Amino acid sequence: MGAPPRLHGDGYLMAANNRRMSGKKGAQVGSGGQRRRGLEGKGPTPPAEMRKGHAKQRAAQAKARRAQGRTTQRRGGRSASELVVGRNPVVEALRGGVPASTLYVQQFIDNDERVREALQLAADRGGINLMEAPRPELDRMTNGLNHQGLVLQVPPYEYAHPEDLVAAAHDEGEDPLIVALDGVTDPRNLGAVVRSVSAFGGHGVLVPERRAAGMTAGAWKTSAGTAARTPVARATNLTRALEAYKKAGVLVVGLAADGEAELGDVEALDGPVVIVVGSEGKGLSRLVGETCDVRVRIPMPGGAESLNAGVAAGIVLYEAARRRS
Numbered sequence: 278m279g280a281p282p283r284l285h286g287d288g289y290l291m292a293a294n295n296r297r298m299s300g301k302k303g304a305q306v307g308s309g310g311q312r313r314r315g316l317e318g319k320g321p322t323p324p325a326e327m328r329k330g331h332a333k334q335r336a337a338q339a340k341a342r343r344a345q346g347r348t349t350q351r352r353g354g355r356s357a358s359e360l361v362v363g364r365n366p367v368v369e370a371l372r373g374g375v376p377a378s379t380l381y382v383q384q385f386i387d388n389d390e391r392v393r394e395a396l397q398l399a400a401d402r403g404g405i406n407l408m409e410a411p412r413p414e415l416d417r418m419t420n421g422l423n424h425q426g427l428v429l430q431v432p433p434y435e436y437a438h439p440e441d442l443v444a445a446a447h448d449e450g451e452d453p454l455i456v457a458l459d460g461v462t463d464p465r466n467l468g469a470v471v472r473s474v475s476a477f478g479g480h481g482v483l484v485p486e487r488r489a490a491g492m493t494a495g496a497w498k499t500s501a502g503t504a505a506r507t508p509v510a511r512a513t514n515l516t517r518a519l520e521a522y523k524k525a526g527v528l529v530v531g532l533a534a535d536g537e538a539e540l541g542d543v544e545a546l547d548g549p550v551v552i553v554v555g556s557e558g559k560g561l562s563r564l565v566g567e568t569c570d571v572r573v574r575i576p577m578p579g580g581a582e583s584l585n586a587g588v589a590a591g592i593v594l595y596e597a598a599r600r601r602s
Contacts, residue, residue, distance in 0.1 A: 354436050354486075354511060361429040361494050362422045364391040370429055371398035373498035374505075379406040383415055383426035395427055434492040436511040439518045442481035443525055443549075445508070449480075452549040453527055454597055457483040459515060459565045460556035461586045464490045467509075468499025469587025470554070475503035477594040478601070482507065483551070485515040516564045522551050523570065529553060531561050531569035532589055538573050540596055545571075547600040552593050554586045 358378075361370045368391050371377065380399045386392060399405040415424050446453035456474055461467060467490040471482055490496060491511075497504050512518035519529050528545045531553040553569060555561035560583075566572065575584065575592055584592070 355433040356436070356491050356493075358433050359431040359494055360419060361431060362419050362424045362427075364389075364395070364425045364427050366494075367391075367427040367429045368395050368398070370431075370494050370498060371395060371402070374502045375429075375494045375497040376432055376505075377402075377405050377429050378432045379408055379430040381408050381410050381415060381418070381428040381430070383424075384409050384411050386426040392427065395429075429494075431494050431497075434509070436492070437481065437508040439483055439510045439512050439521065442483065442508060442510055443522065443527065446480040446549075451480070452547075452601075453522075453551070454479040454549075454594070454601075455481055455483060455522075455527070455551040456590050456594070457515065457519065457551050457553045458489060458586060459485070459553055459561055460489065460559060461554065462488065462490050462556070463586075464493045464496035465499045466490065466586040467492070468496035468501075468504070470590045471496070471500040471507050471509065472503045473587065473591040473594050475500075475507040477591075477598040479507070479594060482509045483515070483518060484509060484511055486511050486513050516568050519551065519553070519565065519568045523568075525549075527551050528571070529569045530593075531555075531566055531572045532575065532593065533561055533566065533572040534574055534583060536572035536574035538571055540573050540575050540593060543571065543573055546593075546597040550597065552590060552597075554590050557583050557585050 361367050361375070361377075367380070377399070380395065382392070382396070396407070399407060410418075412426075415426070415428055418424075418428060442455050443453045454474075454477075456470055456479060458467065458470065461470075461484075467482070467484065473479075474482055484490065492504060492509055500507075523529055527549040529551050530543065530546070532555065553561065553565060555565070560566075561569070561572075573593075575589060577584075
């Protein structure tokens with residue numbers, strides 16, 4: 278073999294030194310002060326809430342997540358804005374305290390008593406924009422409905438998240454009392470249930486997102502203003518929401534004409550409970566009925582086949598409130 282290439286000067290010495298030091302063990306560079314810092318004290322022991330993995334830290338983090346969820350991330354969504362059309366409906370909505378953002382009035386409208394009252398109610402309430410619009414514009418907004426020159430815009434309703442209802446009860450130091458509606462499509466029934474929940478100290482109403490009544494102007498009107506202080510939550514899947522309530526320790530009581538227990542025999546109404554009310558015609562759906570811990574019937578000596586959702590919910594809420602008092 279030929280002789281290796283000869284390096285001159287400092288290059289030759291550096292190569293030789295590298296060969297001699299390649300077999301040595303240990304750090305090749307300084308520790309950067311890590312050894313010295315390792316000998317230093319770490320200060321006083323932090324409180325339990327700040328110690329990683331401690332039970333109190335996990336509890337504090339869970340509480341913070343619940344608080345954040347109730348305010349921002351865990352909202353139940355918003356409904357679409359709604360238009361109330363016609364002189365009588367607009368006046369009744371304003372009388373009933375239905376939230377409104379804008380009152381549209383047709384240009385050159387006949388100024389009768391209903392128009393004057395609508396304008397006065399909107400002005401007295403405050404916060405409602407008054408807009409004058411030509412008839413073709415109102416026709417376009419209402420898709421050709423007979424608006425009679427008055428159109429009231431109702432803003433989107435802010436639904437709560439199902440967990441918010443339980444959290445609100447716990448924040449008040451009370452056992453949750455909630456009403457869930459299964460297949461109830463009449464907004465007036467929803468408004469009546471909201472009114473009953475408010476009257477008997479309940480913590481809110483749960484409705485499915487699809488094929489169910491929402492918080493429309495009709496529901497607001499029937500609630501007689503109580504919808505402003507009684508939250509309505511919306512669930513993507515009602516069965517899963519009820520199962521989550523059960524895991525949280527809430528008893529799920531379904532109302533059914535063929536229920537295995539009578540209302541007066543259910544002692545658990547004085548504890549955490551969600552009352553599930555079905556539609557007047559079909560009652561509880563199969564999956565929802567199977568999810569209930571117990572199905573309860575309301576005794577009706579008069580022989581009526583069923584009660585509408587608002588009446589049925591009011592009876593059970595009264596019984597629950599009586600036992601809690």
